[in-house]
Amino acid sequence: MAEPQTTPTRPVRFRVHRRKAGDSGGRYDSFEVQLDEQRTVLDGLVAIRKEQDPSLTFRHSCFHASCGTCGMRVNGADVLACVTKVADLGPTVTVEPLANIPLVSDLVVDMGAFYGPFSRAGRPLLRESELVPGSQRAEGIDVLTRYEDCIECGICVSACPLTGSDPRYAGPAALCAAGRVIEEPRDADRLAALRFADGSHGVWRCHVAYECTGACPSNADPGAHIMRLRRAATAGRFRRWFGVGRAAR
Amino acid sequence: MSGQRPAAPVATAGPVERRRGWTGWFDPRGRRLGGWAFALNRLTGLGLVAYLYLHLGVLFLLSQGPDGWDAFVDVALSPPILVMDVVLIFGMLLHGLNGIRVGLVGYGMVATRQGALFVGLMIIGAIVLLAATLRVFA
Numbered sequence: 001m002a003e004p005q006t007t008p009t010r011p012v013r014f015r016v017h018r019r020k021a022g023d024s025g026g027r028y029d030s031f032e033v034q035l036d037e038q039r040t041v042l043d044g045l046v047a048i049r050k051e052q053d054p055s056l057t058f059r060h061s062c063f064h065a066s067c068g069t070c071g072m073r074v075n076g077a078d079v080l081a082c083v084t085k086v087a088d089l090g091p092t093v094t095v096e097p098l099a100n101i102p103l104v105s106d107l108v109v110d111m112g113a114f115y116g117p118f119s120r121a122g123r124p125l126l127r128e129s130e131l132v133p134g135s136q137r138a139e140g141i142d143v144l145t146r147y148e149d150c151i152e153c154g155i156c157v158s159a160c161p162l163t164g165s166d167p168r169y170a171g172p173a174a175l176c177a178a179g180r181v182i183e184e185p186r187d188a189d190r191l192a193a194l195r196f197a198d199g200s201h202g203v204w205r206c207h208v209a210y211e212c213t214g215a216c217p218s219n220a221d222p223g224a225h226i227m228r229l230r231r232a233a234t235a236g237r238f239r240r241w242f243g244v245g246r247a248a249r
Numbered sequence: 250m251s252g253q254r255p256a257a258p259v260a261t262a263g264p265v266e267r268r269r270g271w272t273g274w275f276d277p278r279g280r281r282l283g284g285w286a287f288a289l290n291r292l293t294g295l296g297l298v299a300y301l302y303l304h305l306g307v308l309f310l311l312s313q314g315p316d317g318w319d320a321f322v323d324v325a326l327s328p329p330i331l332v333m334d335v336v337l338i339f340g341m342l343l344h345g346l347n348g349i350r351v352g353l354v355g356y357g358m359v360a361t362r363q364g365a366l367f368v369g370l371m372i373i374g375a376i377v378l379l380a381a382t383l384r385v386f387a
Contacts, residue, residue, distance in 0.1 A: 021263070076278020099273070102264030110264040159279070161287060164269035207290075208351045210283030210363055223283075224360040233356025 007036040012086050014044055016056065017096040018106050026103075028094070029053070035086050041093060042070050042081035045107075058107040065217055068153030071098050074109050078159040078215045098158035100171075114154045117174035149220040150176060156212035156222050168201040172212035172222035175203055179225025182232050196228075197232040282364050290347050293340040300337060331385050338381045347371040 012035050019026035031048045041059055060070040063082045070081040075089055085094055101109040119213040157163050157174040160223045163171045174196075181193035197203050206226045213223035269276065275288050310317045318330060350370055354363045 019265070073279075077274065078279060097267070099267060099269045101267070103266050103267045109267075113264065161269070161284065164273040165271045167266075167268065206355075207287055207359045208283065208363065209287035211281060211287075212347065214281035215279075221361065223363070227337050227354055227357045227360035230355060234356060 007038065009034040009036045012044060013092045014048060015092060015094040016045070016048070018056075018105070019103060020055075020105055028226055037085070037087040039086055040082055041072075041074050041079075041084045041089070041095060043088060044086055044093065045081065045095065056107075057105045066151065068151030069217075071153035071158070071217075072096065073098060073158065078155045080153060080155070080217045083217070085107060098154050100157050100160065100163045101154055102231045106157060109154065111152075111154065112156060114152075114173065117170040149218050150216075151218045151220075152223075153217065155215050155217060157221075159211040159215035161209050161211060162207055166201065169205045170197070170199075170202050172206075172226065173205075175229060176212075176220055176222035176225040179222075179229050182229060183225075194229070194236065197229045198236075203227075203229045203233065282367055286347050286350070286367050289343055289381050290351075293344040296337075296340045297344060300340075335378070335382050338385075341379055342374040342378055343371075346374045 011032050014031045014033060015028045016031065017026055018029050019044065031052050032126070033044045033047050033052075035044055035047070045056065045058055046060075049058075058072070058081075061067040062069075062083065065080050065083045068080070072079065072081050073079075074081065074084055075094050078098065081095070085244065087090045095107060097103050097107045098109050101111070104110050150173065153174065156176070160169075160172050163169050178193040178197040182190055182197075203226050206223075208223070210226075212224040213221050216222060274291060280288070307321060310321050347367065347370065349363055350363060350366050353366065354360055
């Protein structure tokens with residue numbers, strides 16, 4: 001009887017950012033994991049937590065680039081760990097938390113801060129999802145929200161050079177959501193979304209690096225949304241100045 | 250208990266700010282075409298500002314009479330300075346042509362084709378730079 005075929009594995013060295021609440025600074029811990037060429041960075045982190053260090057913290061859920069929870073920096077690039085194969089990364093894989101979002105622990109960032117710009121705008125940018133009839137919400141969740149394409153992973157915010165140097169910048173994710181409202185308002189307040197975006201720390205802070213669009217794992221294209229918002233804001237100003245058409249709409 | 254040690258200070262448990270800062274503008278890891286354009290635009294912008302002050306300093310030599318100016322012209326025609334002229338033209342072309350990209354894309358035109366626009370403008374810039382270099386060293 002033929003023996004079952006096994007996929008060859010190789011040792012992969014992980015350098016993982018560590019920082020627990022109360023630590024004065026971060027550090028990097030090294031782990032070696034045997035992985036085959038189909039395994040991802042997230043598979044490696046799961047193996048580390050299971051077999052070597054149960055105190056390692058990171059977020060994940062779906063394992064197939066749908067939920068957006070495992071966004072992190074891998075060898076300096078902002079990616080979803082669940083679809084980033086270790087075979088493409090070389091012998092050492094350096095894993096860090098997303099940048100420009102406050103750090104909670106190890107690889108976990110404060111997604112509440114990520115959603116801050118939406119809250120400051122009075123949440124005009126997110127529309128309620130239709131609940132499946134009969135479904136129940138998790139405890140503490142009052143409303144479910146989502147905007148098209150964006151999986152709310154925070155990768156664009158981490159990749160954006162301007163968000164890294166201007167804490168007041170609304171950031172590509174919130175502006176992308178505002179762009180969707182302008183393009184397809186349904187029942188949302190289009191003017192409120194435009195007012196939120198049209199400011200020195202809104203669309204005009206962007207310096208057209210397009211790192212957000214390049215890093216986005218779901219093709220939401222925040223950069224193009226920001227530029228279309230600029231055009232809408234500029235057109236609104238011209239209409240107000242010259243009294244042409246509808247004011248700012 | 251009398252020998253009990255005082256409690257350790259309570260650790261701060263809240264999230265800590267972790268921004269890349271302006272040095273992140275020049276971090277090459279994971280950078281794409283638009284990111285390079287962004288970083289190079291800042292570097293060339295700083296270079297052009299420095300050149301502006303250098304230019305004003307050179308113009309000041311005119312007030313020193315013909316001797317001072319002629320001495321400067323001799324230096325300006327030396328090969329190291331001519332190489333710096335080419336570097337200056339490179340910076341002007343990159344900054345100016347990328348500025349056209351930023352201007353067009355920044356007002357919603359070709360918002361989804363900014364990468365191709367950058368490549369096209371840089372090809373034009375390379376041709377002009379080559380012609381200018383030949384002219385400088387002619």
